[in-house]
Amino acid sequence: MSANGELGSRTVRETIPIPPEVYREMGLNDEEYRRVVAVLGRHPTYTELGMYAVMWSEHCGYKFSRPILKLFRKYREAIEGSGLENAGLIDIGGGFGIAMKMESHNHPSAVEPFQGAATGVGGILRDIFTMGARPIACLNSLRFGNLDDPRNRYLFEHVVGGIAFYGNCVGVPTVGGEVYFDDCYSGNPLVNVLSVGLVRLDEVAFARACGPGNPVMLVGSRTGRDGIHGATFASVELGPDSESRRPNVQIGDPFTEKCLIEATLEALKTGYIVGIQDMGAAGITCSTCETAAKAGTGMRIDVRKVPLREKSMTPYEIMLSESQERMLAIVQKGHENDVARIFTKWGLNASIIGEVTDDGLVHVYDGDELVAQVPAKSLAEEAPTYELDTEEPDYLRRVQDYDLSHIHEPDDYNEVLLKLLGSPTIASKEWVYEQYDHMVQTNTVVLPGSDAAVVRIRGTKKAIAITTDCNGRYCYLDPYLGAQIAVAEAARNLACCGAKPMAVTDCLNFGNPEKPEVFWQFRKCVEGMAEACEFFEAPVVSGNVSFYNETPDAVIYPTPVVGMLGLIEDVEKRCTSEFKREGEIIALICGWSTNDESRCDLNSLGGSEYLKIVHGLAVGKPPALLMEKEKRVHRAVLKAIDELLLSSAHDCSEGGLATALAEGCIMGDVGAKISLIANCGPAAALFAETQSRVVVSLPIEKLSRLREIAEEEQVQITVLGKTGGDKLEIKVNDEPVISVKIKDLSEAWRGSIPSAMEK
Amino acid sequence: MKFGVIQFPGSNCDQDAYFAVRDILQQPVDYVWHQESNLSKYDCLILPGGFSYGDYLRTGAIARFSPVMSAVQEFADRGGLVIGICNGFQILCEAHLLPGALLPNNTLRFRCKYLHVRVENDSSSFTHLCHRGQVLRIPIAHHSGCYYCEPDVLKELENKDRILLRYCDRDGNVTEESNPNGSISNIAGVLNEHGNVAGMMPHPERAVESLLGSEDGVIILRSIVERIS
Incomplete structure (x- = not known):
């Protein structure tokens, strides 16, 4: 001009x-x-x-x-x-809205991990405050290859460093997320960052x-x-x-x-x-x-x-x-x-x-x-x-029909449990979240390490809970079911905190869509996710797609990450995952009934961390999911938390029931004596990743009311044992199979990532 | 009495300090922009945590030249109470209102976690509601919190009772394992010569409600209120 x-x-x-x-x-x-x-x-x-x-x-x-x-x-x-706005907006009542979005920064992070991850955080924050919302929390969902490879350690170290550099400086707490490790992400890390912001609904820009x-x-x-x-x-x-x-x-x-x-x-x-x-x-x-x-x-x-x-x-x-x-x-x-x-x-x-x-x-x-x-x-x-054309990939039948009958029971279950706890995917992520300022703004009321992060809304009684979830291996073995499980697990994690699901933001990470097998995975995952999100009443309000996550050597597992937001009406009624004190009842709230065949057999080990870590296998079908049964579990857990019955609630996911129990012990620094009845071998009873299960602890006098709730919601309650002592002891069908000091469990779980990074 | 929370560009714990004073202490409080030169209406100034000027060059190194800092100097010279938390502590050291310096953590990583500190001086304006040896559970969140000073300065700090807080284990033992950043003599907080300027790396304003995991920070903040009124 x-x-x-x-x-x-x-x-x-x-x-x-x-x-x-x-x-x-x-x-x-x-x-x-x-x-x-x-x-x-x-x-x-x-x-x-x-x-x-x-x-x-x-x-x-x-x-x-x-x-x-x-x-x-x-x-x-x-x-x-x-038309689409920069981020999704969720009405949480009282005139407030939450803006939420997740985005990937995979490609830049693969070549320049520090700045790639840092600018990922910057970008997602701008999506939030451009709507007039003050960013109140960030989470990140990360995937790396095996930490034995120095290149993967370099990527991990610098991605975390980049997130810390940016997130800490801007004063938005990084309150949670997840990190998985698998060879398919070697050289092709996934860096998905999620942010939520708070805005008065009449001030949205x-x-x-x-x-x-x-x-x-x-x-x-x-x-x-x-x-x-x-x-x-x-x-x-x-x-x-x-x-x-x-x-x-x-x-x-x-x-x-x-x-x-x-x-x-x-x-x-x-x-x-x-x-x-x-x-x-x-x-x-x-x-x-x-x-x-x-x-x-x-x-x-x-x-x-x-x-x-x-x-x-x-x-x-x-x-x-x-x-x-x-x-x-x-x-x-x-x-x-x-x-x-x-x-x-x-x-x-x-x-x-x-x-x-x-x-x-x-x-x-x-x-x-x-x-x-x-x-x-x-x-x-x-x-x-x-x-684009789609075509069912050749590998699918092969991995799903894999014959698991030759999988023998291990000689030493203690060793297996310690190995699983030390698997970087399951191990404590303290090394990661200690590098993030997760408390600034003084609203973080459940700190990282629990099933979901909880952030209170200042000036109200409300709090929001946020989680990210996706097991890429499940999605590789069955994209439709794997994506549904990601949604179900996210909702379960929220329920364990006392939060009702409100909305989902997603980050859909896939290989080259111009390959028909990859596009087939993509379509199946989206179908599964869309159906599950509607079912759990947490519609997808924003999201991001990241394709071409492949190198000449490897294509990533289909990884449709679910970021889910939940609402807690009364922040005093929240729950965390660690056992709180000695002498309390430990029980399992389970969606499956004892007659359900899918509940426990050898095949229920399909897709498990156990098969991966102990046998080096990524095979089988992911654990079964019946969404109606899953939802009943959420309702029962939410009701029990609302009535202040529970001391803790922790969902069973990677590593199965034994891992969930061990984590409850380690984080609570208290032992437990457990007795399981199973119609299968101990390995499946301990390590199968059967869905729709939540481990809870509670004072004995509250058990009868919990049983009533279970009946109302048609879910099973099984008393597993009691907290106390300095060991985790587990019997399966009266056979002692696990007996390990909490201190040793803790060392395996807490020490794994730091020692891998000091190599 | 009135508190002022100084806002430098890049401060990010300013709101947390403001809310702690307004909502928990229930005392009047203002934000004070870094270009302000008149601080006469305040009884206590808080230099909050954060990344003033991005911590570029060196933590606190640019903020000390902010216009407000000469007014802070005069305010302190007149005996006003000044507390620097985290980045605020770093700025006060850079401005030579407090001795020593804060170096990058010996872990070379940012660390955010709850930990324990032992009260070493229970008569200062900032800690007189505590008792000597009391263990407080207060979080840290910093990349450069490794306190260092020359040996003669350390001796002076020890002799004149100017060490406020030391990192310790949950039972109050000052050990190497409980030192999160390599600070000399486990020092987490110090006082100036006249006892009216304090700096500390732990964040008392983050430990002010049981909802947040601890209320131990309130004892420090309330000490200030009681001393002034």
């Missing part, structure tokens, strides 16, 4: 066809290029080409996943209705560029050359040349983010911001076209008004930069200074780079020269979608 505000050129200079190798390098195929030409009615400029390439990538445009994601009810309703004539303001950091085409990088497989992609990884500045959080929330309070969107993937391109598309408006910006780190940046680079800690704010005309003043106070840039128009087009100027003129909707909402 020239000095008097009039535009320079009004049409894009004459353009010439782009050579195929150029647009293919950017990630567009021939058909997609033809489509760009058809939309524009001419060949694109170089800047426009870059904008389409990045917005139509799988990472931004969901071109492969969108047709399948419509299985999620709320997603379908949103894209058919008012939207990502809409309303009101033609309103100025468009860029706030936060300067724009540099970092992260250009990060979204395109995330949409291809990792390979030997991935190291050269390191410049695609952004660099995080958590101090600026902290100031940006405070400044944004303060500025939103003025009421002068009519729309706001964070900048993540595809930077200015994405935020301008999405906010305009959502409001049905257009936008005119001048890249020369963008504060730059390097003056020589081209329009192409400015439009595609993924520099962190930036937001696009649409401000009420006449109040530019009121808003800018707040950002300046926090030491941040606030520059007007353009204005909202009414023509539905995004015009990008480089001074006087028009370098891009594209329909906002064509970028933001009209990415081509594909119905």
